Amino acid sequence: MGKKHKTTVTHLEMTAEPRLPPVPRPRGKYALMRADKPPVHFYRYLYDTIGRNHVWVNRKRLSDAALAIIIQHEEVEIYVLYCGGVPAGYFELDFRAMPRVELSFLGVMPEHIGKGLGRFLLGEAIALAWGRHPNRLIVQTCTLDHPRALPLYQRFGFSPCGQEEVELEELD
Numbered sequence: 001m002g003k004k005h006k007t008t009v010t011h012l013e014m015t016a017e018p019r020l021p022p023v024p025r026p027r028g029k030y031a032l033m034r035a036d037k038p039p040v041h042f043y044r045y046l047y048d049t050i051g052r053n054h055v056w057v058n059r060k061r062l063s064d065a066a067l068a069i070i071i072q073h074e075e076v077e078i079y080v081l082y083c084g085g086v087p088a089g090y091f092e093l094d095f096r097a098m099p100r101v102e103l104s105f106l107g108v109m110p111e112h113i114g115k116g117l118g119r120f121l122l123g124e125a126i127a128l129a130w131g132r133h134p135n136r137l138i139v140q141t142c143t144l145d146h147p148r149a150l151p152l153y154q155r156f157g158f159s160p161c162g163q164e165e166v167e168l169e170e171l172d
Contacts, residue, residue: 018157
């Protein structure tokens with residue numbers, strides 16, 4: 001059994017497309033690319049590396065086959081930000097429950113934290129989600145995520161719509 005962590009999960013929603021000021025682009029050479037039907041090992045690399053310090057465990061519990069069904073679904077879009085030719089972060093949009101869209105994951109590689117890439121990724125994710133004309137965009141964050149995550153979501157137009165206490169267990 002792994003270490004257990006108590007956390008407060010905040011559910012947030014956006015019910016209208018926000019009017020956001022332009023978000024600064026990453027410095028240097030960068031590319032934001034959709035990962036079409038990404039291999040499970042590549043997705044696990046992103047998820048594990050970004051989520052390691054934030055107790056991201058839900059996707060780790062899935063078998064490769066179960067994870068592939070989600071991440072390779074035609075209505076799930078995964079975008080990877082590359083800076084200097086290497087992955088710097090990613091986000092995942094789930095359109096399977098349209099007209100509701102879920103921003104399932106958004107994160108930045110540890111060595112890129114503090115460079116404004118989270119703001120950039122969130123701005124891009126919001127624009128792509130609203131480009132499909134949902135009636136609601138949802139996301140959740142918890143107290144184990146980066147301490148600036150919740151205020152960032154709120155600055156970009158998300159409003160809290162629920163909260164719950166949960167216990168997460170790290171996998172050994």
